[in-house]
Amino acid sequence: MTDQPLARASAAPAHRHFVLHKPWGYLSQFTSEFAKEVKKKRFLGELGNFPAGTMAIGRLDEDSEGLLLLTTDGRVSEQVRSRHIEKEYYAQVDGLLTPAALASLQAGVDISLHGTPYRTRPCQARLLAAAPDLPPRGRRIRDDRHGPTSWVAIVVTEGKFRQVRKMTAAVGFPTLRLVRVRVGEVRLEGLPAGASREVSSFFKN
Structure with a gap:
């Protein structure tokens, strides 16, 4: 009896990264567990069709605007939030x-x-x-x-x-x-308020 080759595990889907211009008046989260907050507040999910598991790296408060990095990779989030990144x-x-x-x-x-x-x-x-x-x-x-x-x-x-x-x-x-x-090296310029773009990485090789 010959050994059968083991089936290869399916490769995990590649992580995805986005650059977003968060407008004034939005929370830096995709939803809320509080029904009243969902009715009264505005969330990042309204600004694009982001994949499941997308998270904001760091936060901008509701009254702040500008560059917000989004990723599905928690390890990248840790890198960006480190003191090595301006x-x-x-x-x-x-x-x-x-x-x-x-x-x-x-x-x-x-x-x-x-x-x-x-x-x-x-x-x-x-x-x-x-x-x-x-x-x-x-x-x-x-x-x-x-x-x-x-x-x-x-x-x-x-x-x-x-x-x-x-x-x-x-x-x-x-x-x-x-x-x-x-x-870091990612800049807001050229991205209108409320718009986002997908990038391959937040860091230059």
Whole structure:
């Protein structure tokens, strides 16, 4: 009697990765277990036909916009969330940001995370000479009569809860609009609000 060759296990489907421009007013999740929240909130599933098992890498809060990476591969999610990957934000702040406030952001500031004091790591921060070319937000920021605003680019390697908003508030300039424009080598530019594109990888070989 001859041995029969063992049947090869079917290959697992390849993981898929997406780049999404999350608009203002959406949660960084695909659904909710709470019926009331499902009725009142907007979710990522409304923005595209993503495969089962797709997850957001990190989060942007409901009032924040910009670059959100999606994947079906949990290992890739861990890589992107590591401190080796830069995350760049454009923040419109209330008032004209001063050189002293900019220096404080760069050095690290004291914020609170769920009631626990936390010192942010040193980061890159620079004042933008003009407002960036971004699509209109879903809701108007405020009336211009309330005073001037300014834009700052902030690059961090950590992603604590509402960190950038807390950082600008800590130096006296609350954030009015927050847009993530880069994660590692992946940039938001050229992607309209609410649109997504599939990519083979988030990292260059």
